[in-house]
Amino acid sequence: MSRLARSLVGGGIIAEDLEPESGVGRPRQILSAVPGARHVVGCKLTGDTAYGVVCDMFGEVKATARAALPARRPDGAVSVAETVKIVAQVVGKLARKVPPLDGIGVSVGGVVADRAIVREGTFLGWRDVDFATPLRDRTGLPVVVTNDVTALAREELWFGAGRTHSTFGLITVGAGIGFGVVREGVVVDELIDNGHLLAHAPIDTRGPRCGLGHTGCVAAYLNRDDIERHASAAAHRPVTFAGLVQARAAGDGTAAGLLDGAARALGHLAATFAGALQTTRIVLAGEDVAAIASSPAMTDVVADRLRPGPDEAQRCTLDITTAPLTFNDWARGAAVVGIQNVLGAL
Ligand SMILES: [Zn+2]
Numbered sequence: 001m002s003r004l005a006r007s008l009v010g011g012g013i014i015a016e017d018l019e020p021e022s023g024v025g026r027p028r029q030i031l032s033a034v035p036g037a038r039h040v041v042g043c044k045l046t047g048d049t050a051y052g053v054v055c056d057m058f059g060e061v062k063a064t065a066r067a068a069l070p071a072r073r074p075d076g077a078v079s080v081a082e083t084v085k086i087v088a089q090v091v092g093k094l095a096r097k098v099p100p101l102d103g104i105g106v107s108v109g110g111v112v113a114d115r116a117i118v119r120e121g122t123f124l125g126w127r128d129v130d131f132a133t134p135l136r137d138r139t140g141l142p143v144v145v146t147n148d149v150t151a152l153a154r155e156e157l158w159f160g161a162g163r164t165h166s167t168f169g170l171i172t173v174g175a176g177i178g179f180g181v182v183r184e185g186v187v188v189d190e191l192i193d194n195g196h197l198l199a200h201a202p203i204d205t206r207g208p209r210c211g212l213g214h215t216g217c218v219a220a221y222l223n224r225d226d227i228e229r230h231a232s233a234a235a236h237r238p239v240t241f242a243g244l245v246q247a248r249a250a251g252d253g254t255a256a257g258l259l260d261g262a263a264r265a266l267g268h269l270a271a272t273f274a275g276a277l278q279t280t281r282i283v284l285a286g287e288d289v290a291a292i293a294s295s296p297a298m299t300d301v302v303a304d305r306l307r308p309g310p311d312e313a314q315r316c317t318l319d320i321t322t323a324p325l326t327f328n329d330w331a332r333g334a335a336v337v338g339i340q341n342v343l344g345a346l
Helices: 003-010 080-097 132-139 148-159 218-222 224-235 241-249 253-277 289-293 296-306 327-342
Strands: 014-018 029-033 040-045 049-055 061-068 103-108 110-113 117-121 126-130 143-147 168-174 176-183 281-285 319-323
Touching: 003 014, 040 080, 040 148, 040 327, 049 080, 049 327, 061 080, 061 327, 080 103, 080 132, 103 132, 103 148, 103 327, 110 143, 126 132, 132 143, 143 148, 143 327, 148 168, 148 176, 148 327, 168 253, 168 289, 176 218, 176 253, 218 224, 218 253, 224 241, 224 253, 241 253, 253 281, 253 289, 253 296, 281 289, 289 319
Parallel strands: 040 103, 103 143, 168 281, 281 319
Antiparallel strands: 014 029, 040 049, 049 061, 110 117, 117 126, 168 176
């Protein structure tokens, strides 16, 4: 047995068995991972809630818990100290269901540095917040903090798209547009632009404006805030994304037009991302993606983008799948990062 395997067996992470029916020579040793060897909490923080799950080493969810975060203070930020306390309580609740715990992974939307510091916590109003240290001090467990889409990309690499593709892209559509990049089996931890360049790529110079004033960029069609702003302006009353989806189901043409526009933008985005990343595999996720990707407009755009010219011999296909994700699935992504951290695999 190699030294590595011996240390893994010593740590209880893998188990050894002898091959039952051995032929000639020494019986072979079979090594297999022990799923229950480690348990890690994953916690996804939205702007108002902490969603927690506890997973085993195979990423299987063993228990869930959640708690509301405190309301934003007058300065627009959610209290960090209170959030640490609440996450620690969620961890405590999960620990009582599946003891003992080996670590914590926390994911947030925005920019995270050094797997600990929330540089920009988009939905929490945080700037340069060290979230890992106080949570570690409070729980006594190793803590890793990560961008939420990066966490999903790590989860996909181990348990999803990564099983067949070493390079793939992840696009999330919900409160904001997010990107996960996996190249040759390596997850890009920090995007250089937090996805800004792709999110504001132009689609139609006669299109609607995004919040930054671009005409007809991806975000102008696809970003939830922008869709709601355009829908509200058209209806002369506040319209939410959920309301828009209901209106489409009831036969509202304006709602269908806006959602088809979002679907076309998502098709363009997926095709452009695949081309830039040189992968045939794109995973779509996020709260709003199912309602948008269900429009045939998305597949039509992708088919049109793939259509070869008369002299082009090279054919390409794209494998685009939708994984509508609940917040517990996001928390599972954070747990997978926690598992990788505990195993020293980050
Ligand atoms: Zn824009």
